[in-house]
Each structure stands twice: as C-alpha cells, then as structure tokens.
Amino acid sequence: MHSLAETNSHMDNENILQRLSRRRFIRNSVIAGAGAIILPSALVGCGKDDDGVNYAGQGFNEGVASFDPSTDKVILWTRYTPASQETGKPVILLDVAKDQNFTSLVVSQSVEVDSNSDNTVHVDVSNLTSNTKYYYRFRSETTNAVSVTGQTKTMPAAGQATEIKMAVVSCANFQAGLFNVYGAVAESDADVLVHLGDYIYEYGAGGYGTNTATAALNRAHKPAGEILKLADYRERYRQYRSDEQLQKAHQLKPFICVWDDHEVANDAYKDGAENHQANEGDFATRKLSAIQVWHEYLPARVQDNAKIYRNFEIAGLVNLIMLDTRIVGRDKQLSYTDYLTQTGINSNAFLAAWQNPQRSILGAEQKSWLTTKLSSSTVKWQVLGNQVLMGKMYMPAELLLLTAQIAGGTATPALLTQYNTLVTQLATIKGRMLQNDPTLTAAEKARVQTVLPYNLDAWDGYPVEREAVYAAANGKKLISLAGDTHNAWYSDLTDINGRRAGAEFATASVSSPGFEAIFGTDPATVAAFEQANALLIEDLQYMDASRRGYVMASFTANQAKSEWRHVNTINSKSTTTVTTKTVIES
Numbered sequence: 001m002h003s004l005a006e007t008n009s010h011m012d013n014e015n016i017l018q019r020l021s022r023r024r025f026i027r028n029s030v031i032a033g034a035g036a037i038i039l040p041s042a043l044v045g046c047g048k049d050d051d052g053v054n055y056a057g058q059g060f061n062e063g064v065a066s067f068d069p070s071t072d073k074v075i076l077w078t079r080y081t082p083a084s085q086e087t088g089k090p091v092i093l094l095d096v097a098k099d100q101n102f103t104s105l106v107v108s109q110s111v112e113v114d115s116n117s118d119n120t121v122h123v124d125v126s127n128l129t130s131n132t133k134y135y136y137r138f139r140s141e142t143t144n145a146v147s148v149t150g151q152t153k154t155m156p157a158a159g160q161a162t163e164i165k166m167a168v169v170s171c172a173n174f175q176a177g178l179f180n181v182y183g184a185v186a187e188s189d190a191d192v193l194v195h196l197g198d199y200i201y202e203y204g205a206g207g208y209g210t211n212t213a214t215a216a217l218n219r220a221h222k223p224a225g226e227i228l229k230l231a232d233y234r235e236r237y238r239q240y241r242s243d244e245q246l247q248k249a250h251q252l253k254p255f256i257c258v259w260d261d262h263e264v265a266n267d268a269y270k271d272g273a274e275n276h277q278a279n280e281g282d283f284a285t286r287k288l289s290a291i292q293v294w295h296e297y298l299p300a301r302v303q304d305n306a307k308i309y310r311n312f313e314i315a316g317l318v319n320l321i322m323l324d325t326r327i328v329g330r331d332k333q334l335s336y337t338d339y340l341t342q343t344g345i346n347s348n349a350f351l352a353a354w355q356n357p358q359r360s361i362l363g364a365e366q367k368s369w370l371t372t373k374l375s376s377s378t379v380k381w382q383v384l385g386n387q388v389l390m391g392k393m394y395m396p397a398e399l400l401l402l403t404a405q406i407a408g409g410t411a412t413p414a415l416l417t418q419y420n421t422l423v424t425q426l427a428t429i430k431g432r433m434l435q436n437d438p439t440l441t442a443a444e445k446a447r448v449q450t451v452l453p454y455n456l457d458a459w460d461g462y463p464v465e466r467e468a469v470y471a472a473a474n475g476k477k478l479i480s481l482a483g484d485t486h487n488a489w490y491s492d493l494t495d496i497n498g499r500r501a502g503a504e505f506a507t508a509s510v511s512s513p514g515f516e517a518i519f520g521t522d523p524a525t526v527a528a529f530e531q532a533n534a535l536l537i538e539d540l541q542y543m544d545a546s547r548r549g550y551v552m553a554s555f556t557a558n559q560a561k562s563e564w565r566h567v568n569t570i571n572s573k574s575t576t577t578v579t580t581k582t583v584i585e586s
C-alpha cells in the first residue's frame with residue numbers, strides 16, 4: 001500500500017475516511033497469562049553492548065507509555081530505533097509484571113515493530129486484573145537494549161475504589177516553555193492523566209508560542225517549517241516525546257487522550273482550518289496524515305481511527321466520555337466579521353445562523369452516540385472529556401468588542417486605560433443591579449445585559465446542540481472537563497431556561513500562553529481582567545488568566561472536586577504547584 005502522504009488528492013473525503021478506518025495501528029494484542037512466566041536467564045538483567053558491538057543511537061529513545069486503561073486492558077507503547085547494523089525486522093520482547101523486578105511476569109512475548117507506523121509499537125494487553133499496578137518494559141533481542149520500566153494501572157471495577165483522581169491537561173507547546181506541568185502530574189497521585197488535546201502544535205520554529213526563552217531552552221520547533229506532511233507530523237511528535245518531563249509522565253501514568261485542533265491545524269473543523277491555506281495542499285490529505293500519526297504516538301482503543309470518541313466507566317462512579325468536538329463532525333465556525341455592517345453587527349442575520357438547529361459541533365453520529373451514553377448511564381458522574389469550553393461565556397457586547405480589539409492587536413497603554421475605564425463602568429452598573437438600585441436607567445442595564453458569546457469556536461458557537469446535550473443529561477450529575485483556552489475557568493452549565501445542568505472544570509495550559517500574553521503580567525491588570533470577567537459573565541464563577549497548570553479532578557460517591565494547580569514558571573525546571581482554587585460539586 002502506498003503511503004498516506006502520497007494519497008491521491010482527488011480522492012474524496014468519504015473514500016479517505018473509509019480507507020483510514022481500515023488502517024489499524026494496534027497490530028499487537030497480548031493476553032496476559034494467569035501463571036508465572038520464567039524469564040530465560042540469558043535475558044535477565046541484560047545490558048546494552050554486551051556482545052561488544054556499538055549500537056549507538058539505537059534503542060527506545062522516546063521512552064514508554066500506556067493508554068486507555070480499563071478494568072482488564074491497557075495499551076502499552078514504545079518506539080524502537082534499530083541499530084544501523086540490524087537487518088530484517090527487529091524482534092522486540094515485552095515483559096509485563098506485577099513487581100518492578102519482573103519476577104512475577106504476566107506477559108513475556110515478542111511484539112511487532114511496524115515500520116509503516118514510524119517504528120512505534122502498540123500492544124493491547126488484555127486479561128489483566130482490575131485496580132492493579134503493572135510494570136512493563138520492552139527489550140531488543142538483537143541488541144539487548146532495554147527500555148525504561150513503565151508503570152501503569154488498570155481501572156477499579158465498581159466497589160473497588162472510593163475515589164478516582166484524574167489529572168486534566170491540555171495545550172503543550174514545546175517552544176513556549178518547559179513541560180513542568182507534565183512533571184508535576186508525573187509526581188502527583190493521579191490515577192490517570194486525561195489529555196484534552198493540543199498535545200503538539202503545528203507551527204514552525206519562531207511561530208506561535210515562541211518567546212524570549214525559546215532559544216535559550218533549545219526548544220524551537222522541529223522540523224523548522226509548519227508541519228503539513230506525514231513525515232513532518234512524525235518528526236514533531238518525536239521532538240515532543242524527547243522531552244524528559246513528558247516522558248516521565250507517560251512512564252508513570254496511563255493517558256486517555258483526545259485531539260484538539262493543533263494536532264491538525266489551528267481552529268480546525270471537519271473540512272478545513274484557519275491555519276490551512278490553499279497553497280499548503282489538500283486539507284483532507286493533511287488531516288489524514290495528522291490522524292495517522294496521532295494514533296501512532298497516542299493510541300486509543302477504537303475501531304475506526306477517524307472516530308476517537310469513546311467512554312470509560314470507572315469504579316462505578318464515573319462515566320468518562322471522551323469527545324471529538326473538532327475534526328469528526330464540526331461545521332465551520334461562525335465569525336462576527338461576516339456579520340459586520342456600517343452600523344454594527346447585523347444581529348438578525350447573526351442570530352439566524354447561530355441558532356440554526358442544523359449547526360453541529362459533534363456531527364450527527366457522535367451526537368446520537370453521546371446522548372445515548374448520557375441518558376443510559378447509571379453511574380453518578382457523567383464527565384465529558386471535551387476540548388472547548390461548554391459554559392456560556394456571554395460577555396457585554398461593548399466589552400467583547402474592546403477585548404477583541406486588544407487581543408487582535410497590541411495592548412497599547414491607551415487601550416488598556418480604555419479597558420479599565422469600561423470595566424469599572426460596567427462593574428459599577430452590575431453592582432447596582434445586584435443591589436436592586438431603583439435609580440438604574442434602562443440604558444445602563446442594557447450596557448450589561450446586551451451580551452454576545454465571547455468565542456464562537458467553543459460550544460458557544462453551537463448553542464442548539466449544547467441544549468441537546470444538557471437535555472440528555474437531565475437528572476444526571478454532569479461535569480464538563482475542557483481545555484483549549486490556555487486559561488483556567490470554573491463555570492455553571494445552564495440551559496436555555498436557566499436550569500443548572502452541571503459544572504465545568506476547565507484547565508490552564510501546560511505551556512501555551514494565556515491572556516497574560518495580551519494583557520501583560522502586571523498583577524493589578526491581571527486581577528482586574530479576572531474579576532471583570534467573573535462579575536460580568538453570568539455563568540463564570542472563577543478564572544485564572546496568567547498561569548500554567550492542570551486540574552486535579554477527584555470523584556467520590558458524594559462529590560466531584562476540582563483543584564486548579566499551577567506551576568510558578570516554565571522557564572526553569574520546577575514541578576512545584578500551588579492550588580489557586582478548589583471547588584466541590586455534590
């Protein structure tokens with residue numbers, strides 16, 4: 001079969017997706033044995049180069065990883081670089097044991113290295129024991145190279161655990177800074193890391209995320225250009241996977257991943273992306289390459305590589321529903337600029353498009369799957385592992401326009417002064433409204449109550465479908481986990497009638513810049529921005545606009561807790577975090 005990069009660009013999307021669905025990257029499946037396996041003594045404690053041959057550069061340079069833990073399965077991953085002297089297919093052995101000395105083996109057998117998958121190795125190990133820690137390693141029979149020892153854990157069955165802890169992360173831009181957040185999660189007591197996407201960024205060296213520390217930290221993107229082709233995406237993933245803190249997180253925690261836009265290109269939707277231009281080739285081909293490489297490096301237990309939405313019932317407490325709000329079914333985002341007239345926004349035309357019941361962020365098939373999963377689940381917490389913010393971020397229109405003006409250009413001192421003046425005025429009106437001040441005029445109220453959705457790339461751009469999700473979850477405890485924005489948020493989820501449908505725990509980024517890149521790091525300015533948003537956006541209860549971090553989400557039979565944990569810096573190595581906010585849903 002010729003490579004996907006060579007796919008005929010005239011092939012229609014349907015055929016490409018059909019072809020994609022036939023490509024399966026988890027070629028190895030292994031059934032764990034019930035009894036102990038005795039390791040041949042020649043292979044115990046083997047080291048590199050003990051046959052006297054120099055195998056420089058070969059081995060398991062990208063570390064090890066585990067994915068999609070269930071009660072009896074987990075996908076184990078590595079990548080093997082053969083020695084230049086090696087001929088033929090490398091023979092790799094996998095050991096899985098319940099102890100780190102590998103004396104109590106449950107698996108020891110050869111697995112396939114697939115050169116068509118960039119020499120990555122995926123093994124879906126089944127027949128494991130629930131709620132159990134396992135150790136694993138890969139070995140080369142030819143060169144005696146041995147990987148680091150990975151740790152993973154199967155999920156508890158119902159009744160086996162009283163609490164489940166998920167570290168929620170998103171938006172790791174290699175050239176924006178060190179991956180201290182991954183290091184912090186590696187050292188945490190999370191049971192699983194839930195990755196909501198932007199695991200890589202597609203921009204070239206010097207592009208988005210670059211800052212004054214990038215060069216000193218030796219973190220400019222490779223390859224140097226924007227990634228477009230299969231080989232480009234592979235090189236970018238290898239660069240990210242060379243990061244020691246990301247390697248450590250993968251080595252110590254199982255990951256459950258979905259992609260966001262940057263795994264393909266910025267602001268992607270099913271047929272295109274903001275950062276895909278006509279002179280960059282056929283978008284469907286680019287998307288196909290991006291999806292292939294995502295599965296090579298971040299395997300998921302799915303039947304069809306184009307459809308990564310899937311769910312995990314954990315400990316009888318949590319139904320973790322991982323979604324694809326990006327690629328599989330999303331209609332193109334609306335843009336206010338398409339509705340701007342000489343006299344402002346043509347609100348009738350905008351509202352007609354915005355409220356069109358045909359507009360979809362999930363696609364019909366995923367929407368049907370999701371609503372069925374929500375309405376049929378009997379566990380306490382329905383948790384959406386979701387890319388973009390689900391909560392309503394309806395902002396006073398004049399504040400939105402000024403925020404957009406600042407975000408779209410330079411935050412000049414004059415604009416920031418104008419911003420602070422406006423925020424003070426609106427906050428004062430809002431304060432008087434909350435106190436039922438009888439002297440408030442209709443015009444004053446209108447300034448605060450005339451609102452527009454802040455980000456049409458989020459669920460706010462697809463309000464009818466959001467209502468369908470809230471309706472399907474009615475009577476259930478709904479929590480949305482979200483990433484994408486680089487900032488931390490806690491919001492009420494309210495439906496069109498004002499019913500509280502649930503809550504949203506949205507994480508800051510691992511390293512991508514947040515609002516501080518726009519508004520600066522002056523504490524007073526940051527605090528004013530945070531407080532203005534929390535006060536003036538009805539459903540928003542908390543935000544952090546300037547720090548990198550993750551959410552530790554913990555679920556018990558009685559409560560869902562979110563702790564927003566932030567690192568102090570990404571310019572020098574430090575995994576110390578501070579918890580800036582804790583909330584409990586019950």
Ligand SMILES: [Fe+2]
Pocket residue numbers: 170171172198262484485486512
């Ligand atoms: Fe991002």
